[in-house]
Amino acid sequence: MRIILDTDPGNGVPGADIDDALALALALRSPEIELEAITVVAGNVPVDRGVQSALETLEAADVTDVPVHRGAERPLVEDPAAWRAELDGRRAERTAQRLWQNLPFQPTRLTSHPTPAAQALVQRVNERPGEITVVAIGPLTNIATAMALDPGWAGKLARLVVMGGPSTCPMCCTS
Numbered sequence: 001m002r003i004i005l006d007t008d009p010g011n012g013v014p015g016a017d018i019d020d021a022l023a024l025a026l027a028l029r030s031p032e033i034e035l036e037a038i039t040v041v042a043g044n045v046p047v048d049r050g051v052q053s054a055l056e057t058l059e060a061a062d063v064t065d066v067p068v069h070r071g072a073e074r075p076l077v078e079d080p081a082a083w084r085a086e087l088d089g090r091r092a093e094r095t096a097q098r099l100w101q102n103l104p105f106q107p108t109r110l111t112s113h114p115t116p117a118a119q120a121l122v123q124r125v126n127e128r129p130g131e132i133t134v135v136a137i138g139p140l141t142n143i144a145t146a147m148a149l150d151p152g153w154a155g156k157l158a159r160l161v162v163m164g165g166p167s168t169c170p171m172c173c174t175s
């Protein structure tokens with residue numbers, strides 16, 4: 001199964017959720033999954049930190065051939081300031097700081113792909129119409145942008161699988 005994982009990983013960040021990194025690690029180690037690409041969106045952490053988290057997970061898994069594409073840094077419409085402050089504020093919580101103090105940290109040597117996430121989503125699906133499943137486990141801004149770039153894009157997917165739901169902050173937290 002060919003998959004693109006659209007994600008907002010926060011592994012490596014004190015107080016951030018790690019579920020996306022677990023999903024990525026599972027995909028990397030599942031023989032039935034061919035991970036075509038990772039597209040990153042702002043959510044649990046700012047998008048640049050999410051890109052680093054994805055790259056760090058790939059490096060830890062000794063995988064160097066899966067491209068990571070930087071995506072949307074904010075929602076299309078909503079002002080993210082309030083939930084950005086809430087999520088980023090978790091880093092300063094005493095428990096998170098205590099748990100993370102003195103942990104060794106090595107920055108990744110891997111780098112992201114220059115093609116932006118939404119363009120990558122459109123290009124890869126158009127190269128293999130009907131073959132790629134997109135698994136979206138972050139805010140859906142990259143998906144919405146891909147649909148805006150190519151109105152027929154969704155119809156060329158094998159499937160679109162979304163992990164989402166209601167939340168106190170509608171763009172993140174539960175996805």
Ligand SMILES: [Ca+2]
Nearest residue numbers: 020137138175
């Ligand atoms: Ca997520």
